[in-house]
Amino acid sequence: xxxxxxLAITFGPCDNCSQxxxxxxxxxxxxxxxxxxLCVELMACQGLAKGETTNTLKAESESLKAKxxxxxxxxxxxxxxxxxxxxxxxxxxxxxxxxxxxxxxNKVLCMDWCRDKRRIVSSSxxxxxxxxxxxxxxxxxxVTMPCTWVMACAYAPSGCAVACGGLDNKCSVYPLSxxxxxxxxxxxxxxxxxxxxxxxxxxxxxDMQILTSSGDGTCALWDVESGQxxxxxxxxxxxxxxxxxxxxxTGNTFVSGGCDKxxxxxxxxxxxxVQSFETHESDINNVKYYPSGxxxxxxxxxxxxxxxxxxxxxxxxxxxKDSIIFGASSVDFSLSGRLLFAGYNDYTIxxxxxxxxxxxxxxFGHENRVSTxxxxxxxxxxxxxxxxxxxxxxxxxxxxxxxxxxxxLYNTV
Amino acid sequence: NSSSNNVLQARKAVEQLRLETELQRIKVRSxxxxxxxxxxxxxxDPLLTGIAASSNPFRDKKTCVLL
Numbered sequence: 001x002x003x004x005x006x007l008a009i010t011f012g013p014c015d016n017c018s019q020x021x022x023x024x025x026x027x028x029x030x031x032x033x034x035x036x037x038l039c040v041e042l043m044a045c046q047g048l049a050k051g052e053t054t055n056t057l058k059a060e061s062e063s064l065k066a067k068x069x070x071x072x073x074x075x076x077x078x079x080x081x082x083x084x085x086x087x088x089x090x091x092x093x094x095x096x097x098x099x100x101x102x103x104x105x106n107k108v109l110c111m112d113w114c115r116d117k118r119r120i121v122s123s124s125x126x127x128x129x130x131x132x133x134x135x136x137x138x139x140x141x142x143v144t145m146p147c148t149w150v151m152a153c154a155y156a157p158s159g160c161a162v163a164c165g166g167l168d169n170k171c172s173v174y175p176l177s178x179x180x181x182x183x184x185x186x187x188x189x190x191x192x193x194x195x196x197x198x199x200x201x202x203x204x205x206x207d208m209q210i211l212t213s214s215g216d217g218t219c220a221l222w223d224v225e226s227g228q229x230x231x232x233x234x235x236x237x238x239x240x241x242x243x244x245x246x247x248x249x250t251g252n253t254f255v256s257g258g259c260d261k262x263x264x265x266x267x268x269x270x271x272x273x274v275q276s277f278e279t280h281e282s283d284i285n286n287v288k289y290y291p292s293g294x295x296x297x298x299x300x301x302x303x304x305x306x307x308x309x310x311x312x313x314x315x316x317x318x319x320x321k322d323s324i325i326f327g328a329s330s331v332d333f334s335l336s337g338r339l340l341f342a343g344y345n346d347y348t349i350x351x352x353x354x355x356x357x358x359x360x361x362x363x364f365g366h367e368n369r370v371s372t373x374x375x376x377x378x379x380x381x382x383x384x385x386x387x388x389x390x391x392x393x394x395x396x397x398x399x400x401x402x403x404x405x406x407x408x409l410y411n412t413v
Numbered sequence: 414n415s416s417s418n419n420v421l422q423a424r425k426a427v428e429q430l431r432l433e434t435e436l437q438r439i440k441v442r443s444x445x446x447x448x449x450x451x452x453x454x455x456x457x458d459p460l461l462t463g464i465a466a467s468s469n470p471f472r473d474k475k476t477c478v479l480l
Contacts, residue, residue: 027425030432040421057423064430083444087452090461098471118470135470292450294443311443336454337447338461355448380459381471395471396463 014039080307080316084355090338093351093361098381099393101132103139108385109166110200110372114155117378121162122391123150129164131176134376134383134393143174143184152200156207163191163210165198171212173224192222199241204268205248211268213240219256221268233266235273242286247293255296257284263298263308277308279315286330290354291337297354299328305342307354319352321359330372335379343370343384365392 011022014036021036106126113120119140123129127148131141147168154163156173165171171192174184192198196215203210204221209230213219219233219240238259246253252268263284265275282301289296290307295316299305303324307317319340326346333340333354340352349370351361368387375382381395455461466472 026421027428030428040417057420057427061423061426061430064427064434067434080444080447083441084448087448095460098469290447290450291454292447294450295447309440309443309447311446312440314440316444316447334458334460336451336458336461338451338455338458355451375460378459379457380464380469382460393471395469396460397466397469397472 079357080309080355081357087355089356089358090353090360093396095351095361095363095394095396097363097365097392097394099134099137101134101137101391101393102389103130103132104128104389104391106389107368107387108371108389108391109149109151110153110164111374111383111385111391112153112155112162113374113376113383114159115157115377116159117376117380119155119159120383120391120393121153121155121164122385123153123164123166124389125149129153129162129174131162132391134381141176141184143188145172149197152198152212154201154203154210156203157205158207161207163201163203165192165201165212167197169194169196169198169214169216171198171201171210171222173210189224189227191224191227192220194218194220196239199239200243202243202245202254204245211243211245211254213243213256213258215239217258219243219254219266231268231271233264233271233273235264235266235276236260236262241284244288244296246289247291251293255287255289257287257298257300259283261300263287263296265296265310275310275313277315279306280304282327285327288331288333291333291335297331297333297340299331299342301327303327303344305331305340305352307340317354317357319350319354319357319359324350329370330374332373332375332382334375334382341373341375341382343373343386345369347386347388349373349384363394366390 013020015034016039023034024040026033104124106124108122108124111120111122118135120132120134127145129143130139149167150164151166161173161175163171163173170190173189173191175187191210192212194214194216198214200213208224210222217236221231223230236258240256240258243254243256255265257263261280263277264273267274280300280302284298284300286299295307295309297307304318304320305328306315309316326344328342328344330343338354340354343349347366349363350359353360366386366388370384370386372385381393383393385391
């Protein structure tokens with residue numbers, strides 16, 4: 001504390017005596033107060049409680065300083081892996097590809113699971129959006145979009161529609177018909193309009209509203225039926241690449257990440273940016289909430305994934321290795337939040353122990369960049385989409401008695 | 414004059430330190446709750462515990478599929 005904190009830097013009416021004087025900008029109980037120097041002195045003298053002197057306050061200050069150093073020494077800057085020290089480490093995992101979905105003519109850019117835990121929608125650079133049955137690998141629906149690079153797709157909560165978009169700057173909703181012969185494109189509904197590419201879209205808790213993010217630097221909430229813009233979210237200074245809605249129990253917020261290296265948390269009703277995190281060194285490609293809603297993970301072109309604690313308002317873990325030098329394009333948590341699946345531009349998927357910060361598995365198999373990774377709604381499997389035009393569904397199977405320690409090789413069925 | 418400045422300075426310092434201590438407690442508590450969530454839900458996480466091959470819907474395809 002030095003005297004410079006009391007230099008007057010503004011001139012105006014004093015909050016107390018209303019006279020125009022040089023003002024001292026000070027903080028009392030976190031509230032900013034603009035008093036003139038006379039009123040500050042008066043207040044200081046009046047505020048002196050009985051028995052309270054400079055000495056007693058100094059003594060309290062010293063004892064608090066000591067306590068704080070003690071706390072700090074105990075936990076440094078509170079990294080998650082330190083708090084999780086006593087938790088058992090996980091063994092190495094062996095996960096195998098169980099299904100390969102072939103049919104896209106070009107890079108797979110995005111995918112989403114249906115709530116029925118077996119259907120998947122995927123979108124590709126070739127302009128096609130395909131709905132698959134992941135159990136049988138059958139294609140159930142296919143739509144050809146009027147544009148290439150369909151970067152975003154999402155399944156409606158009811159399972160009765162899909163949304164998608166990309167270079168057309170729009171998000172369109174296609175109701176899924178039971179009649180396989182019906183031309184889905186005929187029932188297409190244009191919902192969202194941005195001024196640049198659509199990077200990500202997600203239905204809210206119902207089929208009625210869609211949240212979108214765009215290369216135009218904004219996110220927006222739309223009414224599906226009318227196509228009306230309900231709320232827009234401004235704050236990113238570059239393309240927004242990804243968004244994720246908070247798990248419904250934790251209220252109306254969502255997180256977005258983009259090329260400005262920032263991850264922003266938004267209040268859906270007011271449009272306000274309530275929290276912002278900027279520790280990544282490059283574009284944030286993907287954001288995903290921790291299952292409890294109290295944290296979220298990011299994957300970035302800086303080759304790291306990070307975990308941000310919303311209540312502590314800070315980054316609490318970094319998932320990285322010197323040997324990983326390619327960007328992480330997509331991340332998702334397992335059901336308990338213990339595992340983080342991350343797809344990378346070096347064609348691999350790394351599985352991280354979220355609490356300890358260590359890697360517990362690497363999956364090989366894709367023959368080009370992994371662009372999207374999603375865990376199924378019941379947590380039994382995860383699906384990865386890649387620039388090698390395929391999607392793969394992988395799971396961790398326990399075989400009774402058999403040792404699972406083999407090389408992980410791509411395994412078609 | 415200088416003594417009232419000192420009082421104000423000292424009070425501000427005390428307030429600041431109280432805040433920092435509370436913040437530190439919040440950070441620790443929050444991290445502990447993240448850990449607790451994992452522990453509470455670990456048994457219900459199929460990708461963590463693995464599923465017996467017989468009950469996994471993604472086990473190897475059979476030749477006949479009933480639709």
